[in-house]
Amino acid sequence: MxxxxxxxxxxxxxxxxxxxxxxxxxxxxxxxxxxxxxxxxxxxxxxxxxxxxxxxxxxxxxxxxxDRSYSGIFKVRIPPAAHRTLVIQATEEGVSLNRLVSAKLCA
CATH class of the missing domain: 3.30.160 (Double Stranded RNA Binding Domain)
Known part of the structure; x- marks a missing residue:
């Protein structure tokens, strides 16, 4: 059912x-x-x-x-300043931007 x-x-x-x-x-x-x-x-x-x-x-x-299928990919729009801040943080932590944001979302 x-x-x-x-x-x-x-x-x-x-x-x-x-x-x-x-x-x-x-x-x-x-x-x-x-x-x-x-x-x-x-x-x-x-x-x-x-x-x-x-x-x-x-x-x-x-x-x-x-029952739905999920690709694991979604796009999000953020202000350019927030994007820059996240890139800096990812670089300083030695991880990709994707890995940093994924970790933040799943925390």
Whole structure:
């Protein structure tokens, strides 16, 4: 079932005083429950229902993040001064700019 591949997250909601279940592919959906297990079960059921409704009405269901292919390459635009600063830092550390920025992003 496609909805089993979606990215689910459970966190505590201080505002609601309950655990909230979320799905990254469906940011408008959430489920509150007293237990984290209940929040996960609830959001999974809700997503399954929404996927079923979308499929029945011919809407495109989002591809699960986990099932997508990633190249490992993305481009980011930064101000020229920040670019220069990063090049200097990379040079001083004896690493490539790519390795420096990758390390900063993954830290």
């Amino acid at each position: 496609k909805h089993d591949h979606f990215t689910y997250r459970i966190s505590w909601s201080p505002e609601d005083g309950e655990h909230v279940g979320l799905c990254a592919e469906f940011p408008s959906l959430s489920w509150l429950d007293k237990s984290p297990e209940g929040a996960l079960a609830g959001i999974r059921r809700l997503v399954a229902e929404v996927v079923q409704e979308m499929t029945a009405s011919g809407e495109k269901v989002p591809d699960p993040i986990a």
